[in-house]
Amino acid sequence: MxxxxxxxxxxxxxxxxxxxxxxxxxxxxxxxxxxxxxxxxxxxxxxxxxxxxxxxxxxxxxxxxxxxxxxxxxxxxxxxxxxxxxxxxxxxxxxxxxxxxxxxxxxxxxxxxxxxxxxxxxxxxxxxxxxxxxxxxxxxxxxxxxxxxxxxxxxxxxxxxxxxxAALAAAAQPALAEQARFLLAALGRSGAPARAPAGYVRELFDQFAPRFEAELTGRLGYRTPALLAGLLTEAGIAPRRALRVLDLGCGTGLSGVALAPFARRLEGLDLSPRMLAEARRRPLYDALHEADLLDWLPTRPAGFDLVAAADVLNYLGDLAPALAAIAAALAPGGHAAFSVEAGEGASFALAEAMRYRHDPAHVAALAAAAGLALVEQRAGVLRMERGAPVEGALFLLSR
Ligand SMILES: C[S@@+](CC[C@H](N)C(=O)[O-])C[C@H]1O[C@@H](n2cnc3c(N)ncnc32)[C@H](O)[C@@H]1O
Missing domain, CATH: 1.25.40.10 (Tetratricopeptide repeat domain)
Structure with a gap:
């Protein structure tokens, strides 16, 4: 039958x-x-x-x-x-x-x-x-x-x-409660936590992944990768494909495209699997890792000549742990290059857009405390948001 x-x-x-x-x-x-x-x-x-x-x-x-x-x-x-x-x-x-x-x-x-x-x-x-x-x-x-x-x-x-x-009162799953708390902090209803919840960042970028590049390179006029590459060459780091490079928070690989000319070996790391799936389509990375940067960096002591983070550290508030972890992942003489969104006064603040802003002077002090010497620091417009420029600070540091 x-x-x-x-x-x-x-x-x-x-x-x-x-x-x-x-x-x-x-x-x-x-x-x-x-x-x-x-x-x-x-x-x-x-x-x-x-x-x-x-x-x-x-x-x-x-x-x-x-x-x-x-x-x-x-x-x-x-x-x-x-x-x-x-x-x-x-x-x-x-x-x-x-x-x-x-x-x-x-x-x-x-x-x-x-x-x-x-x-x-x-x-x-x-x-x-x-x-x-x-x-x-x-x-x-x-x-x-x-x-x-x-x-x-x-x-x-x-x-x-x-x-x-109301969402916080109703949340049965801890992840939703955490997101509600983070949103309340961004609205100024409670103090800013030390970082954005990893689950929130993962979900945000998993959803954004299929549209990320079109939006960033189109309407949002994203410039951070090009600004970081410019910072490197102007500091005398030649794009000679000589370095072991880590692209922290590599996303779909827009930053990897800018970093590849410096890399003998290029690795990418991100906590969003769907961003990584987009990055995997590019014949660019020698290895891609799905992890939180704070967890992963300690697994590779002195493993890289250049660690770059384009538009990533604005999902962390307190940068001290990240800078210490970056320093430890750099070989002696290695460089760190990254952007932050610029704020003033407080060492960090969580803006209503749910990203952190950092006071560049505080970042420089934290970098020094982590054993990273300032090579170059400059202001720049990272991209647009709702028609207004997002003001940032770019750092090049050496171990
Ligand atoms: C705005 S995108 C930038 C992507 C890429 N660097 C570029 O320039 O196009 C930020 C990326 O950082 C990742 N990210 C944020 N916080 C992270 C963390 N703690 N660990 C690993 N990745 C993180 C996000 O998942 C996202 O893909």
């Missing part, structure tokens, strides 16, 4: 709900053996692919599901989520709105729409769907946190703090 595709689908859904992705996939694929065009099986394989971070697979399957049933709101919603995950935000907004037109009370789709609009730079438009999502899921941290971020970006600090407080 041939298997019943509906029973196979049900069995897959049960495995899926229990978190057994591999088991669920087997059942969905068996359904497709009997019914290759089965829209539900394709839709669920799309969800599964998205859960695994396979954006291309998610797009392929949701497209096949919609080819069979173009009006099905669940498929439209999953298509929208897959497009957002792939960084195709304008298309995501269209699909999510089409899903909501057919099923207006879908809290997850409302949240996805709000977050996509926010990422597109329109937090005002994100407020209504995010408020609706929070209303539909009362006492749930994730929509409240998304709402808090949108309000912060829409310059409603009081509203953002209220939503973040």
């Amino acid at each position: 041939s298997p019943d595709p509906s029973a196979l689908l049900q069995a897959g859904v049960a495995r899926h709900a229990a978190g057994d992705l591999a088991g669920a996939e087997q059942f969905y694929r068996q359904v497709l053996k009997c019914r290759p065009l089965d829209a539900n099986a394709h839709n669920l394989l799309g969800v599964l692919a998205r859960q695994r971070g396979d954006a291309a697979g998610a797009l392929r399957h949701t497209e096949r599901a919609l080819a069979q049933q173009p009006e099905e709101p669940v498929f439209l919603a999953n298509r929208g989520a897959a497009l957002a995950e792939a960084g195709r935000l304008p298309e995501a907004v269209i699909a999510l709105r089409a899903a909501l037109a057919r099923r207006p009370e879908d809290a997850v789709t409302l949240r996805n729409l709000g977050q996509a609009l926010c990422a597109l730079g329109d937090p005002q438009a994100a407020l209504a769907p995010l408020e609706a999502a929070a209303r539909l899921q009362p006492g749930t941290a994730a929509p409240l946190l998304a709402l808090a971020h949108a309000r912060r970006e829409a310059s409603d600090a009081a509203g953002a703090a209220a939503a973040a407080e």
Whole structure:
């Protein structure tokens, strides 16, 4: 007797709900053996692919599901989520709105729409769907946190703090509570912690990864890698491919492109797997490591001639541990080159944009305390943010 595709689908859904992705996939694929065009099986394989971070697979399957049933709101919603995950935000907004037109009370789709609009730079438009999502899921941290971020970006600090407080009260998972606390600190409601939570930074850049380069090199006019390379050559460090170079917080590899001419061996390190996946596409790095820089640097004492960090140390407040770890990872005579966002007065401050600013004089003092001598320090515009220049300080230090 041939298997019943509906029973196979049900069995897959049960495995899926229990978190057994591999088991669920087997059942969905068996359904497709009997019914290759089965829209539900394709839709669920799309969800599964998205859960695994396979954006291309998610797009392929949701497209096949919609080819069979173009009006099905669940498929439209999953298509929208897959497009957002792939960084195709304008298309995501269209699909999510089409899903909501057919099923207006879908809290997850409302949240996805709000977050996509926010990422597109329109937090005002994100407020209504995010408020609706929070209303539909009362006492749930994730929509409240998304709402808090949108309000912060829409310059409603009081509203953002209220939503973040509610998210903190509701948070069952420690990671969400940590994010809510960090947001409250950025809004000035509590003291700034010594660093951004690693989980927050990872999630931020995992989401940003597919759009990072287009946005940074386009609208944001990102210049830090070029400024650091200029600092090196002007200090007499020639781009002769002679050095063992570590690109700390390498991201997708924009900084690696600028550092490669100096490198005999180029290694990259980042805590965002999706940024690293983008970096891996470049034939640039000899090795890439997924880790927090504070954990990883001590594993390579005196391992590098140059350690560079472009637009990375602004996710740390207290730079003393990072500078000590960088110094220890440098061979004698080696160099550190990095940027910080410039602040004044306090040694560090957490800005509302959720990145730290550092007073350059304090950074220089911390570097000296870590055994790093100042070779060069200069001011520069790192990039643009909401149409305004982000003022930074660039440092070249030697061990
Ligand atoms: C703005 S991006 C810059 C990427 C790259 N350096 C460039 O110039 O394009 C900052 C990167 O630093 C990484 N990062 C931030 N804090 C980190 C930490 N503590 N350890 C490792 N990576 C970190 C982030 O994941 C992100 O990829």
